[in-house]
Amino acid sequence: MQTHPQRIGILGGTFNPIHIGHLRFARSMADTLHLQQVLLMPCTVPPHKAASGILPFATRITILKAALQDTADNRLCISSLEAELTPPSYTWNLLTAFRKKHPQTEPVFALGGEDFTLLRTWYRGMELPKLTHLFVAPRSGREAEAFKSSVEAYWPGSVIKQNGSLLEASPNGMSYRCYFFPLPHLQVSSSHLRSVWMAGGDISRFIPHSALQYLEAHRDEITKIWNEAPVGDPQ
Ligand code: ATP
Numbered sequence: 459m460q461t462h463p464q465r466i467g468i469l470g471g472t473f474n475p476i477h478i479g480h481l482r483f484a485r486s487m488a489d490t491l492h493l494q495q496v497l498l499m500p501c502t503v504p505p506h507k508a509a510s511g512i513l514p515f516a517t518r519i520t521i522l523k524a525a526l527q528d529t530a531d532n533r534l535c536i537s538s539l540e541a542e543l544t545p546p547s548y549t550w551n552l553l554t555a556f557r558k559k560h561p562q563t564e565p566v567f568a569l570g571g572e573d574f575t576l577l578r579t580w581y582r583g584m585e586l587p588k589l590t591h592l593f594v595a596p597r598s599g600r601e602a603e604a605f606k607s608s609v610e611a612y613w614p615g616s617v618i619k620q621n622g623s624l625l626e627a628s629p630n631g632m633s634y635r636c637y638f639f640p641l642p643h644l645q646v647s648s649s650h651l652r653s654v655w656m657a658g659g660d661i662s663r664f665i666p667h668s669a670l671q672y673l674e675a676h677r678d679e680i681t682k683i684w685n686e687a688p689v690g691d692p693q
Pocket residue numbers: 469470471472473474479480483568569570571595596597644645646647648649650
């Protein structure tokens with residue numbers, strides 16, 4: 459595949475906390491699209507999640523830094539652009555701000571397959587490929603068919619090509635592409651890790667060593683915040 463030095467990957471998320479699923483997603487995007495850089499971009503107040511139960515932005519950044527130290531992949535970097543924006547953190551606003559700051563750069567925004575099927579519900583979701591490429595990977599199971607039918611439904615008349623295991627869609631009327639990569643499923647989520655860790659379980663296989671060390675060193679304050687998650691919110 460052709461390299462595009464002007465492209466930069468963006469993996470947004472809550473990162474409450476970061477785990478190996480995030481890292482693998484970011485690296486596979488860099489590998490697949492030959493990106494020299496992928497920015498991990500934590501959100502301040504996620505529009506779809508309750509604000510309580512989420513570690514402060516600065517703490518999540520500190521844990522991300524610790525995780526990246528261990529990862530030793532210099533393509534992965536942290537961006538705190540979200541902290542400069544007015545909440546709520548809509549992807550449209552984030553990418554508009556990113557493009558203003560980096561007019562020569564084409565962002566490639568990563569999202570899970572389920573989120574892609576819900577794109578219509580996002581603020582200006584249908585217009586996102588005017589601002590950015592999208593890199594979609596399954597969060598569970600095989601979601602390639604759902605990707606194809608969503609592209610057809612969102613932007614009728616779009617062309618979808620198969621490029622090895624990568625699907626490449628050119629959404630009709632839009633400037634940028636949507637990619638689907640069949641990343642094998644890795645069953646890990648921040649919510650699951652929070653609940654296992656707070657119950658005293660071992661999460662060392664799922665989170666880089668230095669990030670886990672930070673959690674352990676601040677166990678009391680972190681547990682207090684994670685316990686504030688509203689009733690009914692998945693821990
Ligand atoms: P929570 O369990 O608190 O909802 P999470 O584990 O889903 O958190 P987020 O920070 O919300 O993590 O996710 C950030 C991004 O990383 C999203 O695009 C999400 O789809 C993706 N992601 C998270 N976990 C995985 C995983 N195991 N495999 C692939 N992608 C993942």
